[in-house]
Structure formats: C-alpha cells, structure tokens
Amino acid sequence: MTSVPLQYYLLLSAILFTIGVIGVLTRRNAIIVFMCIELMLNSVNLTLVAFSAFLGDSTGQILVFFVMAVAAAESAVGLAIVIALFRNKQTVNIDEINILKW
Amino acid sequence: MYNYVTYIILIPLIGFIVNGLFGKKLNSEKISGLIGSGAVGIAFALSALIFIEMLKGPAEERSHIVTVFKWIAAGTFTVDVAYQVDQLSILMTLIITGVGFLIHVYSIGYMHGDHGFWRFFAYLNLFIFMMLNLVLANNFLLMFLGWEGVGLCSFLLIGFWHDRKFDTGGYKPGATTTADAAKKAFVVNRIGDFGFLIAMFMIFTVFGSLAFEDVFSRAIGLLPRDGSLVFWITLLLFLGATGKSAQIPLFIWLPDAMAGPTPVSALIHAATMVTAGVYMVARCSILFALAPTTMMIVAIVGIATAFFAATMGLVQNDIKKVLAYSTVSQLGYMFLGLGVGGFASGIFHVMTHAFFKALLFLGAGAVIHAMHEEQDIQNMGGLKSKLPITSKTFYIAAIAITGIPPLSGFFSKDEILWKAFTQGSTMFWIVGWITAGLTAFYMFRLVTLTFGGEGRYAHNVHPHEAPKVMTIPLIVLAVLSILGGFVGIPSSLGGSNAIEHWLEPIFQRANVNLPIGHEGSHSTEYLLMSLSVVIAVAGIFFARKIYARKLQTSSTRSASFRGIYKLLWNKYFVDEIYDAVVVRPVVRSSEKLLWKGFDVGVIDGAVNGSAKLTAWISSWLRKIQSGVTQGYALAFVVGIIVILGILVLR
Numbered sequence A: 001m002t003s004v005p006l007q008y009y010l011l012l013s014a015i016l017f018t019i020g021v022i023g024v025l026t027r028r029n030a031i032i033v034f035m036c037i038e039l040m041l042n043s044v045n046l047t048l049v050a051f052s053a054f055l056g057d058s059t060g061q062i063l064v065f066f067v068m069a070v071a072a073a074e075s076a077v078g079l080a081i082v083i084a085l086f087r088n089k090q091t092v093n094i095d096e097i098n099i100l101k102w
Numbered sequence B: 001m002y003n004y005v006t007y008i009i010l011i012p013l014i015g016f017i018v019n020g021l022f023g024k025k026l027n028s029e030k031i032s033g034l035i036g037s038g039a040v041g042i043a044f045a046l047s048a049l050i051f052i053e054m055l056k057g058p059a060e061e062r063s064h065i066v067t068v069f070k071w072i073a074a075g076t077f078t079v080d081v082a083y084q085v086d087q088l089s090i091l092m093t094l095i096i097t098g099v100g101f102l103i104h105v106y107s108i109g110y111m112h113g114d115h116g117f118w119r120f121f122a123y124l125n126l127f128i129f130m131m132l133n134l135v136l137a138n139n140f141l142l143m144f145l146g147w148e149g150v151g152l153c154s155f156l157l158i159g160f161w162h163d164r165k166f167d168t169g170g171y172k173p174g175a176t177t178t179a180d181a182a183k184k185a186f187v188v189n190r191i192g193d194f195g196f197l198i199a200m201f202m203i204f205t206v207f208g209s210l211a212f213e214d215v216f217s218r219a220i221g222l223l224p225r226d227g228s229l230v231f232w233i234t235l236l237l238f239l240g241a242t243g244k245s246a247q248i249p250l251f252i253w254l255p256d257a258m259a260g261p262t263p264v265s266a267l268i269h270a271a272t273m274v275t276a277g278v279y280m281v282a283r284c285s286i287l288f289a290l291a292p293t294t295m296m297i298v299a300i301v302g303i304a305t306a307f308f309a310a311t312m313g314l315v316q317n318d319i320k321k322v323l324a325y326s327t328v329s330q331l332g333y334m335f336l337g338l339g340v341g342g343f344a345s346g347i348f349h350v351m352t353h354a355f356f357k358a359l360l361f362l363g364a365g366a367v368i369h370a371m372h373e374e375q376d377i378q379n380m381g382g383l384k385s386k387l388p389i390t391s392k393t394f395y396i397a398a399i400a401i402t403g404i405p406p407l408s409g410f411f412s413k414d415e416i417l418w419k420a421f422t423q424g425s426t427m428f429w430i431v432g433w434i435t436a437g438l439t440a441f442y443m444f445r446l447v448t449l450t451f452g453g454e455g456r457y458a459h460n461v462h463p464h465e466a467p468k469v470m471t472i473p474l475i476v477l478a479v480l481s482i483l484g485g486f487v488g489i490p491s492s493l494g495g496s497n498a499i500e501h502w503l504e505p506i507f508q509r510a511n512v513n514l515p516i517g518h519e520g521s522h523s524t525e526y527l528l529m530s531l532s533v534v535i536a537v538a539g540i541f542f543a544r545k546i547y548a549r550k551l552q553t554s555s556t557r558s559a560s561f562r563g564i565y566k567l568l569w570n571k572y573f574v575d576e577i578y579d580a581v582v583v584r585p586v587v588r589s590s591e592k593l594l595w596k597g598f599d600v601g602v603i604d605g606a607v608n609g610s611a612k613l614t615a616w617i618s619s620w621l622r623k624i625q626s627g628v629t630q631g632y633a634l635a636f637v638v639g640i641i642v643i644l645g646i647l648v649l650r
Helices: A006-026 A030-055 A059-089 B002-026 B029-056 B087-110 B117-136 B140-158 B178-207 B212-222 B228-244 B253-259 B262-271 B273-283 B285-289 B292-313 B319-339 B343-370 B388-402 B408-423 B426-451 B468-488 B498-512 B522-547 B554-569 B571-624 B629-649
Strands: B064-074 B077-085
Touching: A006 A030, A006 B629, A030 A059, B002 B029, B002 B064, B002 B077, B002 B117, B029 B087, B029 B117, B064 B140, B077 B087, B077 B117, B077 B140, B087 B117, B087 B262, B087 B273, B087 B343, B087 B468, B087 B498, B117 B140, B117 B262, B117 B273, B140 B178, B140 B228, B140 B253, B140 B262, B140 B273, B178 B212, B178 B228, B178 B253, B212 B285, B212 B498, B228 B273, B228 B285, B228 B292, B253 B262, B253 B319, B262 B273, B262 B319, B262 B343, B273 B285, B273 B319, B273 B343, B285 B292, B285 B498, B292 B319, B292 B426, B292 B571, B319 B343, B319 B408, B319 B426, B343 B388, B343 B408, B343 B468, B343 B498, B388 B408, B388 B426, B388 B468, B388 B522, B408 B426, B408 B468, B408 B522, B426 B522, B468 B498, B554 B571
Parallel strands: none
Antiparallel strands: B064 B077
C-alpha cells in the first residue's frame, strides 16, 4: 500500500503544534487560548498515531486514547474555570486576569 | 570474700535509689534514716570483713582486682568497671564507711524535723557510693566518675538549704545564699577537674591504657625520670587534687562550703571527700616519685596552705569557719607529707584527721543545735556545764588535732613533720612547727570561747544536750581520736609503725625512686617531738590566757592588731583578688566580647544577614512572577527552543 509518507504527517503535526503555540502566546481570549492548547495536544496525538502506524506498533495508539480521555476531562475542567472566571470578572480577556503575582 | 566489694559499693546506691524514689512517699524519718544509715552500716561491716580477710593472708596476696563488667570498649581501648581492693583502698573504704556510718546516725538526730529529711539521706548515700567508686576504682576513668560524683553530691549538699542566706564573711557580706556557695564549690572544683582530665588524656596517649596496674607498672620504663612529660602529668593531677582537697590556689570554696548542714561539713568537707586529692596523689605515688619538681611543688603548696589557712583560722568567729580553715590547714599538712615522699604519713594523717575532724564538726553541730542555729562563738561561752558530753568529746578532738601525745593527731602530724625534716628541708619543718602552734591557738580560742567562761548568749536561749542518737557517734569518734594514733607509733617511741608497714607494698615502687633522705637519729626525733609538744602547749596556754577572761572576745582583741587583723579577717583578700583578676575579667569579656561582640555581632549577624540577603535578592527576583500567564508560557517556549537548539546544534 503506497500511502502518505511519514514525513508528511510529522510536518502537518509540527505545523499544527506551532499554530497552537503561537495561539497560546498571542491570543487574549481565554477560550481561544484553551482551544489552542487542545490543538497542541491533538497535533501530538497525530504524531503518535503516525509513528504507530509506521512502526506497526499499537502502543502509540493506546497512548493516544489515554491522551484523548484525559484531554476530554481536562477540557471540562478548563471550561468550568473559564465560566467561573467570567462570572466573577465579566471578562475572559487573560490580560485582565493577572492577580496571581508577587 | 573479695567479691563482696561489689556489694560494698552497690548497697549505698540502693539506699540512694530507695530513699530518692520513695522517701517522699514513705514520709517517715524512721524508715529513711534506717535505710540511709543501714546501707552504710552494711557497707562498713562488709569492708571490715574484707579487711580481716586481708589481715589473715600474707602481704603479697592482699591486692585483688574485682571486675564487675566491661564499661567501655572502643577498638583497643577498654575500660572496665573494676575495683581494686588493696591495703590503701581498704583503709580508705573503712574510713569512709566507718566515719560515714557514724555521721549518718548522727544526722538522724540533727536533721530531725527537716522537711527534706529523706532527700538528705538520699544525697548522703549517693555521696558514699561515689566516694567508694573513687577510692576503689582500678582505673583513672572510674576514679574520675567518683571524683565528679562526689563533686556533684558536694554541690547538692552545700546547697541543701538553698533558699537560706549565707554570710561569706568579708567578701560581699550578706549578699549570698547557700546556693551561691554551692555554685562556687562546683565551679572551683571544675577548674581542678580540668587538670585531672588533661592529665588523664596525657596518660592515655603515653600508656594506651587507663588501668592503674598498666600505668604504674610501666611508668618507670615509659616516663623518663624528671622528664617534662611526667612533670606535666603529675602537675595537672595535682591541680585536680588542689581543687578537690582545697589547697592553694583553689581552697576558696571550702570555707563557703560550711553553708551546708553540719553533718555534711563533717562527712564531706572534713573527713572524706576533701581527702580524695590526698588519696589520688598517694595512689599515683609512682608517677609523683618520678617527678621531683612536682613533689617539691606539692610540698611547698602543702606547707603554704597549712600556714596561711591556720592564720586565717585565727580570727574567724563562726564556729564552723574556724573548723573549715583548720581542715584546709590539716590538708596542707597531708600534702606536705606526700610532697616530701612520706606517702604513708600523709594517709595516716588522713585517717586520724577523719576521726578528730568529724568529731569536731559533729560537736559543732551539737552546739549549733543546742544554741538554736547560732554559729557565732562570740555569742556562746559557758557551755561546758550545759553540754557535758559534747564539750568533753570536743575537748578530746581539740587536743588530738593540737598534737598532744598520746592522742592520734600527735603521731600522724609528727610523722609528717619528721618526714619533712629528714626528706624535705628544715624550712618545711620550721613552718610546719609554727603552724602547729597556730593550730593549738585557734583551736583553743574556739574551745574557750565556746565552752569556757560565762555564757554570753541571750537569756531566752536555753542550751540543752543533744539526744543520744547524736551523742553516741560523738563518743565513738572520741574513742577513735584517742586510740587512732596507736597504729602508727614510730619506732623511736617503741612502736612498730604498723600503718606504714601495712601500706608499704603500695608505695614500694614509689619509694625506690625517691631520693634518699638523711637518716635522722632518735635523739633528733625526740628533740623535734618535744619541740612540737612545747609549741602546742604554748598555743593552748596563750589561747586560754587571752580568751578565758570575761568578755575578751575577738572584736575587742582586734583593736590591738588592727592591720593584721583586717588582713586575716578578709582572708588575705584572696576572694577579692580572684574576683578582680579572674571573675570580673571573665564576666566582662564574656559580656562585651563573647556576648555582645561575637554572639550578637558574628553569629546573630551571620544568621540575620543571610536572611536579609535572601530578602533583598528576592525583592528583585520576584518581579518575574508578573501574573501574566502568557509571559510564563513564552518563557517556557523560549526555554525549550534554546535547549533544543543546544541539543541539535551541538
């Protein structure tokens, strides 16, 4: 089976990850930052699945399931935090949420 | 039989534990007193049994070592809890338990009604236990245990009435309590202990062992005669002895130790503990024999102490203080005897002194008891008829210490003076002879002011004779004071000097290493003896002549000798000199240099400084914690990029 070579997957994964990182660093909306984190997680998942298929080893896929399960739980918690924040501060702009400091 | 020595030591310890733990609960003077004196009585009986056993056997078989258990084992270094039973230690054991027993019995009467009755007997038994460890130990470390132990007991017993005021005399009058006196004794003793410890370290480095037998048998081979090593070892040991036995320069604690109850003064500060230094020097006689310079120092310190203490005793008005200075003076005689190489004569004087000085102190206790805690002899007088037994026994003891034949003090003191004359120098004899006169004078000043003349006490004081439990020990000690000297009648008087022969095996090694003194002829000995009797009688005569007259007390007398009286009354200002030279500089430097300089400046400064430095750095570093989450993320990413860059480009 001539399929898409591994490098393509990795490249895509790297691009997605970089988009995620830049999103986390530059965006101010908490929900978008949050989505970017999910994007980073999933780009890593993509890498894992690609390697798993390439090496014929299912370990990577199992790991991906774990990551997804945890990410689902994490996103529930994360969104709950964002909602709680909004209720308290009437904003989700993370520039305005900086009281945890010296 | 010799194994009983373990019980001799153990039984007083049991007495201490029982009285110490349950005495308060029992709350019975009868039981506490019985346990306390019974323990010492049994110990005395056992040591008498061992002594009889020893008498039966030949001289070569009299030394035994009883090992109880291994105490310390570290590599090649081992120390056993082992006891050496020989002629010297059994003699000391007999004195300690015998005189100790009598004093315990006496204390039942003396301490009657005291709320710390059980505590007193617990301390006394602990003291006996420690003292027996000191004299029976077969190594330096166990001896040191006893040495420190008796120091502790001395501290506890001097400060027994720790809340009472105590007048130290010329020095800071009325400003001290008995607790201060106890502290002084402890601190001064520590200075001596320091010398003992250093000497012990030196002995260990030279011999690799602390057991007496190892050290003494190899001393001649390992320590060059008159070398600096043996000089320092013996000098430091002697420093320890000066602390415990109240010699110049560390005698200052003993007069203040009179703050304790009188039986304590009798037991610890006259009869037994203070002789520990004499015993130690005698035990280490071989080391001292190898160091002629130290021997000379011992003799000089001894005679100087004997003389100066006697002069200080001339003017004291406190009945116990007079006896305290007399003790210091007599201890000086003992060291003179040791210093000139008459080890046996020193030990002989330890024995006779234990009898008559214990008697003097117990008698003084009976007087104080009768006078309702009055100790000033200026307020006494005329007690002869009121206290017949006490006064008679007191007179016997006074005659014994004065050195009138045939009472015990004559033989032992004369033996020392004779040794000082033949093996030391004529100078020692002359000073010793003058001191004998002073002794006679101050003793009979004391006796005359206390018992003679007419009563000078207030009318509401009604002196009464002490109960039997107190007078019987006095009578027993009086008999011993009379007969005690007969074990050491010199050959010139037709005796056999039994005690010297008895102790000969102990001092054999030392004696062969001593320089040979000139053999004095019998006629010289008779001359010296009669001279010392003459000066003693003269001392008694003058004391009676001056003080027997009505109202002729020391305060009126002092007017004619103002300058010297002031000097003696203030004890040569020794306390003041020590205070100015040692105590105050130490306190000042502790305060200014060690406390405010080093402790506050350096130690506190370092601790607080490091905290301040951390706080200062943090005040800058904490700005990193901006609270901007994306800043953290950026730092995170940059960090990863840098690390990856290093890993890739390396």
